[in-house]
Each structure stands twice: as C-alpha cells, then as structure tokens.
Amino acid sequence: MQGKWGLADAGFDYNMVAVFGSQSTGKSTLLNRLFGTRFDVMDETNRQQTTRGIWADRGTDAMPVLILDVEGTDGRERGENQDFERKSALFSLAVAEVLIVNMWETMVGLYNGANMGLLKTVMEVNLQLFGASREGRTLLYFVIRDHVSPTPLESLAATLRKDMERIWDGLNKPAGLEGARLGDFFDLKFTSLPHKQLQPEQFEAAALALRRQFTEKASGEYVFRAGYKRGVPADGFPHYAQAVWEKVVSNKDLDLPTQQELLAQYRCDEIAAAALGPFRAAVDAVRPRVREGEIVGELGDVARAARGQALAAFDEQAARYHAEVYKKKRAAFVQTLDGELHALALNQVKNAQTQAADRFASESHAALEDAAEKAAAEGAVSPQLSFSAVVGGVRRRVTEWFGGVVAGLEIDGAGWSLAAEARQLEATLNATTAKLRVAEMERALEQLRKGAQDTLGEVVADRLGSPGADMWPGVMAGFDDAVQQAEAQLQQRMDLAEVDAADQRLRLVRALQRGVWECLVELLREELTDQMVLLKLRAALEDRFRYDDAGLPRVWRPSDDIDAQFAQARTAAQALLPLLSRIETAASHVLPADLAAGAGPFFPAAFSAERSLTLISASRARELAKRFGREADALYLEAKRSLVATQNHVPAWVLLLLVVLGWNEAMTILFNPLYLVLAALFGGTAAVLYQLRLWGPVLRAVNGLLSVANDHVHELLVEAVNRTEPAAAAAAAQQRPSRRAARHAKGSPDEIELEPLGDSSLSPSASETRADADADRSSGGSGSNSSRSSSMRLHGAADAAH
Ligand SMILES: Nc1nc2c(ncn2[C@@H]2O[C@H](COP(=O)(O)OP(=O)(O)OP(=O)(O)O)[C@@H](O)[C@H]2O)c(=O)[nH]1
Numbered sequence: 001m002q003g004k005w006g007l008a009d010a011g012f013d014y015n016m017v018a019v020f021g022s023q024s025t026g027k028s029t030l031l032n033r034l035f036g037t038r039f040d041v042m043d044e045t046n047r048q049q050t051t052r053g054i055w056a057d058r059g060t061d062a063m064p065v066l067i068l069d070v071e072g073t074d075g076r077e078r079g080e081n082q083d084f085e086r087k088s089a090l091f092s093l094a095v096a097e098v099l100i101v102n103m104w105e106t107m108v109g110l111y112n113g114a115n116m117g118l119l120k121t122v123m124e125v126n127l128q129l130f131g132a133s134r135e136g137r138t139l140l141y142f143v144i145r146d147h148v149s150p151t152p153l154e155s156l157a158a159t160l161r162k163d164m165e166r167i168w169d170g171l172n173k174p175a176g177l178e179g180a181r182l183g184d185f186f187d188l189k190f191t192s193l194p195h196k197q198l199q200p201e202q203f204e205a206a207a208l209a210l211r212r213q214f215t216e217k218a219s220g221e222y223v224f225r226a227g228y229k230r231g232v233p234a235d236g237f238p239h240y241a242q243a244v245w246e247k248v249v250s251n252k253d254l255d256l257p258t259q260q261e262l263l264a265q266y267r268c269d270e271i272a273a274a275a276l277g278p279f280r281a282a283v284d285a286v287r288p289r290v291r292e293g294e295i296v297g298e299l300g301d302v303a304r305a306a307r308g309q310a311l312a313a314f315d316e317q318a319a320r321y322h323a324e325v326y327k328k329k330r331a332a333f334v335q336t337l338d339g340e341l342h343a344l345a346l347n348q349v350k351n352a353q354t355q356a357a358d359r360f361a362s363e364s365h366a367a368l369e370d371a372a373e374k375a376a377a378e379g380a381v382s383p384q385l386s387f388s389a390v391v392g393g394v395r396r397r398v399t400e401w402f403g404g405v406v407a408g409l410e411i412d413g414a415g416w417s418l419a420a421e422a423r424q425l426e427a428t429l430n431a432t433t434a435k436l437r438v439a440e441m442e443r444a445l446e447q448l449r450k451g452a453q454d455t456l457g458e459v460v461a462d463r464l465g466s467p468g469a470d471m472w473p474g475v476m477a478g479f480d481d482a483v484q485q486a487e488a489q490l491q492q493r494m495d496l497a498e499v500d501a502a503d504q505r506l507r508l509v510r511a512l513q514r515g516v517w518e519c520l521v522e523l524l525r526e527e528l529t530d531q532m533v534l535l536k537l538r539a540a541l542e543d544r545f546r547y548d549d550a551g552l553p554r555v556w557r558p559s560d561d562i563d564a565q566f567a568q569a570r571t572a573a574q575a576l577l578p579l580l581s582r583i584e585t586a587a588s589h590v591l592p593a594d595l596a597a598g599a600g601p602f603f604p605a606a607f608s609a610e611r612s613l614t615l616i617s618a619s620r621a622r623e624l625a626k627r628f629g630r631e632a633d634a635l636y637l638e639a640k641r642s643l644v645a646t647q648n649h650v651p652a653w654v655l656l657l658l659v660v661l662g663w664n665e666a667m668t669i670l671f672n673p674l675y676l677v678l679a680a681l682f683g684g685t686a687a688v689l690y691q692l693r694l695w696g697p698v699l700r701a702v703n704g705l706l707s708v709a710n711d712h713v714h715e716l717l718v719e720a721v722n723r724t725e726p727a728a729a730a731a732a733a734q735q736r737p738s739r740r741a742a743r744h745a746k747g748s749p750d751e752i753e754l755e756p757l758g759d760s761s762l763s764p765s766a767s768e769t770r771a772d773a774d775a776d777r778s779s780g781g782s783g784s785n786s787s788r789s790s791s792m793r794l795h796g797a798a799d800a801a802h
Contacts, residue, residue, distance in 0.1 A: 139187045
C-alpha cells in the first residue's frame, strides 16, 4: 500500500474492484484494458490457467483504485477441488466495492456455466458471515464478453437479473435477515463487449468507454458510489483483508466435498444402514424385557455380538471408499451403535440399581429385625452384632451383584462407561443406610421408652398409692433412675449403630429424655383420673376417720367428738388434692432446677412446662373437691347413724310393764307341767340352735319349705280351673251355628262372631271364616265389604285370643 502503490495515505479516498468468472474468459485482459494494469494474460498458443491465487495492482494514471485479479473458476488445474474458488470468490465479494462478473455471452441463461451455483453458495455464506455487520452494498457488474448475437443487452440483462433474484430467494438466510431483499445488499449493472478477435476496434472502443465509467467521476455512469464504500481507511486495508480472509478460510460451509468424497459419503451411509438392520433386530429381541425391568443376563453378550457383526459388515464394504470419509463415517456408525447400546445398558443398569436398592433396604431391614429378635430372645437390651456389621454384610452382597451386572455390560472400545451409575448406587445405598440407622435408633428409643414405662409404672402406682409429702421426691427419684438407665443403654446402642455425629447423639439423648418424661406424665395422668383421685381422697379420709391411730376400726361412742375428728380427717384428705394436682420436680437431678421458669436443653423450645406439670386443672380440682365433699358427708352421716343405733335400747319402764302384764301367763306356764315341758323344749331347742349358730340354716330351710308349698298349692288351683273350662267351650260351640245362620239371613258383616286364633282347636273356626268369605263373594257382596269383614274377623280373633 505504501511502497508500491503509494496508497497508504489515501484515507478513504480509494476504491476496490475485483473480478469473478470462469478461467480464461479474458478477465486479466479486461482488467488491463480498464485500469492499465499488467496482469498476466494467457498465451494464445498454450491454453492454460494464467492467474493462480489472487493478484492485486493499482490502476495507472494515478487512479486510486486497487484491483484484485482473481483466479478463474472451474479451472482444469484445480480439478474437483472447488475449495479455493469459493474462498477467493467470497473474499472478493466481501472486500470489493465493485465485483466485475465476467462471462461469455453464450454462458447467459446457464446455471453452472454462468457460475450461478457458485455465486449462490458464496452469497449465502457472505450473508451469514458479514450480512448483519455489512457497512456498504456491492455492485455486481456483469460484463458479457463476445456479445456477437443479435440478442440485445437488455434481454441478456433481464435473464441474468431473473437468475439472480431466483438465487437470492433460494438462499438460507440467517436469523434476522429472513426478509432481506437482493437490493438491500447488491446493485446489479450490465454491459457487454464485442468479440475481441472478430471486432477488435469495437472491442477496444467499448473497453475504453467502460474504462471511463471507472475513471470519470463526473460521468453519470461512474460506478464508484459512496454507498459501496467499506469504510476501511487505506492504511488499514491489509489488516482488514487479512481478517476477512481468515474468516473466509475458517468457514466450514465452504468446505464442500469432492465427487469421490460424495460417493464415499453416500455409499458409507448405505452400508451403515444395511448393517444397522441385523444389529437392531438382535437388540430389539431383548429390549422389551429390559424395558419391563428384567435383568437380562445375556444382554452384554447380545450387545457385543451385534456390535461386532455390524462393524465387521460395515468395514468389509465401506473400507474401499475414500479413506477420510470412511474413517468419519465409521466413527459416526460406531457412535450410532454405541448410542443405542448405551441406552439399553443404561436401562438395565437403572433396573439393577432399583433392584439393588430395594434388596438392600428389605434385606437390611430383615437382618436388623432378626438381630433385634435374637437379642430379645436372649434377654439382651441391644443386639450382639453391630449395625454396620449387619448392614455392611448385606451391602457387600448387593454391591457385588450390581457390579456383576455392570461388568457384564461392558463393551471393549465403546465410548461410554457405567461408572457414574455405580457411583449413583453408592449414593443411594448411603442414603438408605442413613434411613435404616434412623429407623434402628427409633426402634431403640421406643424399646428403651417401653422399658422406662414399665419401671415408672411401678414407681407411680407405689408412690401415688399412699400420697404424702414424700410422694413427689419418690416419683422423681424413680424418674431419674429410669432416665439414667435408659440413657446408658442408648449410648451403648448408638455406639453399636455407629452414630458418630455429636449433634445427632445429643438429639437422640434429648428425644429419649423427653420420651421418658412424657411416659411419666402419661402414667401419672392415668393414675389420676376422677375416680382414682376420689378413691385416694376417700381412702385418706377413711384412714383417719374410720380407723384409730393404732389402725383399728373405730366404734363411735356418745362420748366421742365425731365432728372434730371428721373435720380433721377431711382437712387432711382435702390437702392431698393440691399435692396431686401438680408434679413437683424439685427433687429431680436430671430435670432442670426450675422447670416452670424455662424448659432448658431437656425439652424443646415449644415445651409448655405449665401444661406438662399440671395433672389436675383448677376447675377439675374444684369439681373433685365438691364431689369428695358429698362423699365425705355420707361417711359422716353413716358414723352419726351408727351412734344412734348403739344408743337405741328398750327402756326400763317397758320391761317393768311387761313383767306386770305378763305375770299371770308366766305363773300359768310355770305351774302347768305340760306348758312348762313345752316351753322348756322350745326354749331349749332355740337356745341350742342359737349356741350352734344354726338359726340361719333353719330359717333358710323353713323358707324353702314355704316356697315348695306355695308352688304346689298354685299348681292345684290351676288344674282345678282347667277342669271347669272345656264344659264352657262346648256350650259356646253349640250356640255358634244358629248365630251364623241368623247373620247370613241378615247379610250384615257387623254381626260376625269373633273367634280366638293361634290354637289347633281354633282351626275349624278359621276354615269356617274362609268359607264365610267365599259365601259373601258368591252372594254378590261388594269387595270392600268382604275385605272389611275379613279384617274385622282377624281383629275379633285377636281380641278373643287376648
Ligand atoms: N474471444 C475473446 N478472447 C479474449 C477476449 N479477451 C481475452 N481473450 C483471450 O482469452 C485468453 C485468456 O485471456 P486471459 O485474460 O488470460 O483470461 P483470464 O480469464 O484472465 O484467464 P485466467 O486468469 O487464467 O483465469 C487470452 O488468449 C486472450 O487473448 C475476448 O474478449 N474475446
């Protein structure tokens, strides 16, 4: 730019022209005519490519134009390789303001001949690479050479314009440029030159006229318009050109294959498709089983055999074609095969994973249950085998089995591995182990809680059986013992289950403590139902009121102060109610000192001490006190009544009156030997019976005799009554026919005789009533009448039975 052409300081005041066209179509010749350049021109006697690559020169006569003479397309020397012509054309299109599209007149209307296919490719890639960032448009200047036919230029131009529009419409436009039109990126201009050899003068004149379009700015035909400028200053052009070239050569869309490559691609695809058939048939035979979740043992063998056969079939035929293409196609084929096999293997591995995880969970659970049962049978608190020994054994078995399944699916040379799935199983088993450990610890907690419940049950029953001042300290001592014992056992169980995390251990200990506490509260509440509380209060009252200090039952005497004794006993019993109403935890060493003030670490934050400690609410306590008061009053009244009963004896004056009034009768008995003997006999017998305490049996025997006699008399009376009844029944039967006759004569249903039902002796009467109903119907009686008479009959029968 600096040394040869002196354009480095031209700034934006320079232009770029490039040429595009088939080889040996006189491009260099034209450029030399237009710009005075000295590009090599083909020697007429040796028809071969003259321009290789891209050459650049500056126009003579101080023309600030840089011209690129580009190697012709469709050259014999390049053969099938169209790589360079695409890249050079794209480069020209990208950097030039004016691209001279050079072609023979005979090429107009041809597709390949006029390089339309190449133009299409180049325009498409140009649009993708530079379309969005394009600064200026490009003038496509079609120069039609050897225009010797009578076809006017306009007609040739119209054909070319149509072709260009069609090419543009068929382009794959990038996103955002779908609606772009040809005119947005290109201007089209057409000219033609006469035949250089046949019409040399006209040719030179036309060339000169064309030259003026590139040199005379004042001319209306001047081609370098401002809209075509790329906006690249002259000194920066080498960098710009280099950047564009790099972008062009790195673009894969231009790397189109040769015929050989195309053939190889086509055949390799065909061969691959043919080899894929038997492969798929073999694989499809086992696929449904795998999909259904079965672990197909022979899957690995089937996959390996099918893959090997498919590859051998492919290699045998495809290896004969273009080596590069074959290599690529083989890699793609292997990928297809392995992709399908991988999916199937993955499916099987997933199935195995699920089965392994399930087996691990169920077998571990069963093994842990067995260990716990064995320990329980042996009377041990915790199992002999540690958690990890039990679970680890199962895990080893399951992992080995899974490893076997995975190993069976490995295929040499396949580009995939199942290591990730093996790791996934590890993660699943770890999670299951953690769950089992939690379940194991929950089981341990439940077991220890139950143990504590048994211990506490005895303590509570014992201590609350005799409520008193030492009741709560006793209960708390029992609670402390239970907690400490359970805690020690829990530590042991945690060691066996390998619960190592300190916070987890602490959480379990807290859960146990809370469990034992809840157990205690539950037992206390069970022990303090309304009935139980009343029983305890009553027992306390009776202990003091009915029994003396020595524990002997009291017999109240008139001299005793029942009221004072009762008041004292009742007060003492009532004092138990507040004591029983609330748990006193002060004596406990395990619980926080002041539980009511705050739960401390022993209980969760949401723990309500007030609710947990209160066993009998204030309202319930009031109700119980009322009920107890009523029961106590009954006891008091009973005591009072017993005192009245002991005070009731026969007054002396009554005895005196008896002696005075009965004196004569007593003398009579004393002085009459018969009466005396009888009196002595009865008196003696009564005395003996009294002495022998036989009054009770004697009275029962007398009662028994009386009842037997009563039954017997009743039977006799019933028999007598039954004997008199048949005579009355016969008399009634005699009267019945005459009455029935009378009724028929009157035709009135109101006079029906009502007979008893439910006895075999009554059946004749029933048949008679049926006969009567028939008679009613035959005599023309209405249906309603007959039904009324039947219902009345039944009613009468019921009455009679009654
Ligand atoms: N018939 C005819 N022949 C021409 C014309 N212009 C040039 N030629 C001849 O065509 C031959 C090729 O000319 P070049 O200018 O070397 O063609 P080119 O397109 O630059 O060739 P490459 O650079 O090899 O692609 C030469 O022998 C020219 O004399 C023309 O307008 N008509």
